[in-house]
Amino acid sequence: MFSTVAVDGAVRSWEDLRLQDFAQGFFFGAGFFTTFRIEAGAPWFLARHLWRLRSSLAAYPHAVRPPPHEFLAEDAVRETLQRCLRADAALGPDFHGVGKLSVSDGHVLLTFREHAPxxxxxxxxxxxxxxxxxxxxxxxxxxxxxxxxxxxxxxxxxxxxxxxxxxxxxxxxxxxxxxxxxxxxxxxxxxxxxxxxxxxxxxxxxxxxxxxxxxxxxxxxxxxxxxxxxxxxxxxxxxxxxxxxxxxxxxxxxxxxxxxxxxxxxxxxxxxxx
Amino acid sequence: MFSTVAVDGAVRSWEDLRLQDFAQGFFFGAGFFTTFRIEAGAPWFLARHLWRLRSSLAAYPHAVRPPPHEFLAEDAVRETLQRCLRADAALGPDFHGVGKLSVSDGHVLLTFREHAPxxxxxxxxxxxxxxxxxxxxxxxxxxxxxxxxxxxxxxxxxxxxxxxxxxxxxxxxxxxxxxxxxxxxxxxxxxxxxxxxxxxxxxxxxxxxxxxxxxxxxxxxxxxxxxxxxxxxxxxxxxxxxxxxxxxxxxxxxxxxxxxxxxxxxxxxxxxxx
Missing domain, CATH: 3.20.10.10 (D-amino Acid Aminotransferase, subunit A, domain 2)
Known part of the structure; x- marks a missing residue:
């Protein structure tokens, strides 16, 4: 996994994230995620992935605290992703690999990894x-x-x-x-x-x-x-x-x-x- | 939950724990936990809770990275628990409430909460x-x-x-x-x-x-x-x-x-x- 991540749209370092901000996700698995392909910096089927995440949140309104709507809007996630790619030379605007959105405790976490060879x-x-x-x-x-x-x-x-x-x-x-x-x-x-x-x-x-x-x-x-x-x-x-x-x-x-x-x-x- | 916790036997603040140290637990639910009653500072049935945790780890040796054996030894956990109670006036040596041991990513996390009224x-x-x-x-x-x-x-x-x-x-x-x-x-x-x-x-x-x-x-x-x-x-x-x-x-x-x-x-x- 790359060190550059984003939480609620802000570019962060993985090493700086605190467990307490994702506590219900950790203690109870109370959250959802989705994993998507990125080719030449472009996420594949992002709108569909976000739609599924929102559907899962809607199916469990009491068990998982949803993030504010705007953090799961397609344009916002797309822009956040681009900011991450630009911020980290190891990623870069032409990144090929896998993106992951994890949602728990009212937060959206975006992470990146290489394709497993x-x-x-x-x-x-x-x-x-x-x-x-x-x-x-x-x-x-x-x-x-x-x-x-x-x-x-x-x-x-x-x-x-x-x-x-x-x-x-x-x-x-x-x-x-x-x-x-x-x-x-x-x-x-x-x-x-x-x-x-x-x-x-x-x-x-x-x-x-x-x-x-x-x-x-x-x-x-x-x-x-x-x-x-x-x-x-x-x-x-x-x-x-x-x-x-x-x-x-x-x-x-x-x-x-x-x-x-x-x-x-x-x-x-x-x-x-x- | 109280701010005083312990990780691998060391007294820590919940607010200082990093998500990266519990990543497989968070991302995949790859870990186990147990919750036990504490009366007048004494954990109830601790040996049994630890035995069950170790059994679960033994049942999934490839999926969950176990902590070093000594961190799940009864005496060690008992001592860690006492150090937490003494370290935090809000807990104290006569604490009544609930203790929780969570194990993932090779770590043991001990946390405390009050009984829900x-x-x-x-x-x-x-x-x-x-x-x-x-x-x-x-x-x-x-x-x-x-x-x-x-x-x-x-x-x-x-x-x-x-x-x-x-x-x-x-x-x-x-x-x-x-x-x-x-x-x-x-x-x-x-x-x-x-x-x-x-x-x-x-x-x-x-x-x-x-x-x-x-x-x-x-x-x-x-x-x-x-x-x-x-x-x-x-x-x-x-x-x-x-x-x-x-x-x-x-x-x-x-x-x-x-x-x-x-x-x-x-x-x-x-x-x-x-």
């Missing part, structure tokens, strides 16, 4: 998914529709990266990514009620409605159907899309090409929205 | 439980056996205080307390696999094996059996035991006497263990 490599080479936890989530569990600072269930599984499912034996998500599978002639992703995070890239693909010739559809995805899947990618805002060359022991050579196609689709939308 | 009143007068969420948890969900900084699911429900259940329609716990119900001639509390927190007072009562003439038993407790319950208390380390004068609309006048009996039992054990 490993994750950038995996973006292109894919990552096998060979473990699963079919009953990790409960169908309809609504806290999992929010990216909360109480992220331990996901964080503790991040390295192993199991496919997480619910008690009905349906796929939900990965600890840090949404899942898309080709079944027949359709690109299927589980519904929010499975539950899963309403990921920004997931939303972009559902809105696009199509990747190549494949329609994109939100549909329950039982684990038993995974044997019929012909390609699989997972998506998140930092890495966009990663192909899955092997899914629960079965080779899926088509996944890398699918991931490339998904990234191209997302990049086209990002170019329009920026 | 409301909670002390409810300890004696009881609190009705009139809402429930039968499918809030998933049976066997193991993160709920640990008191984690990712506490948002409980925190967001703290004021409403619903009875939380699992997908099989069994009672699990309250957001911040374990539940005990008299069914026939038995005092029943749900098993850890329901899931629920292995609460310290819960453990003390199970070890005691009896409250008055009632044997204390760990057993699945379907919501439908609550209509046959004749008395109910909930327990936690700060308030010990609280009677439930009304459970899901039904008056349970015997609960307050039961709570008194439970408290007496717990106080007797505490007197021996201190």
């Amino acid at each position: 490993e994750s950038e490599r995996l973006r292109h080479e894919g990552r096998a998914l060979d473990t699963w936890e079919p009953g990790a989530y409960r169908g309809g569990e609504s806290t999992l529709n929010h990216k909360g600072l109480a992220y331990f269930r996901q964080y503790a599984r991040m390295e192993r990266l199991p496919l997480l499912g619910n008690e009905a034996g349906e796929v939900c998500e990965l600890p840090t990514a949404n899942v898309f599978c080709v079944l027949g002639e359709t690109l299927v992703t589980p519904p929010l009620s499975s539950p899963c995070l309403p990921g920004i890239i997931r939303e972009v693909l559902l809105e696009a409605g199509q990747v190549g010739t494949l329609p994109v559809v939100e549909r329950a995805l039982p684990f038993e159907q995974l044997t019929a899947v012909s390609a699989c990618v997972f998506t998140n805002a930092a890495m966009l899309a990663t192909g899955v060359p092997r899914l629960l022991g079965r080779a899926l050579p088509g996944s890398l090409a699918l991931a490339q196609e998904v990234r191209a689709r997302v990049e086209a939308v990002a170019a329009r929205e920026r | 409301e909670s002390e009143r409810l300890r004696h007068e009881g609190r009705a439980l009139d809402t429930w969420e039968p499918g809030a948890y998933r049976g066997g969900e193991s993160t709920l056996n640990h008191k984690g900084l990712a506490y948002f699911r409980q925190y967001a429900r703290m004021e409403r205080l619903p009875l939380l259940g699992n997908e099989a329609g069994e009672v699990c716990e309250l957001p911040t307390a374990n539940v005990f119900c008299v069914l026939g001639e038995t005092l029943v509390t749900p098993p850890l696999s329901s899931p629920c927190l292995p609460g310290i007072i819960r453990e003390v009562l199970l070890e005691a094996g009896q409250v008055g003439t009632l044997p204390v038993v760990e057993r699945a407790l379907p919501f439908e059996q609550l209509t046959a319950v004749s008395a109910c208390v909930f327990t936690n380390a700060a308030m010990l035991a609280t009677g439930v004068p009304r459970l899901l609309g039904r008056a349970l006048p015997g609960s307050l006497a039961l709570a008194q009996e439970v408290r007496a039992r717990v106080e007797a054990v505490a007197a021996r263990e201190r």
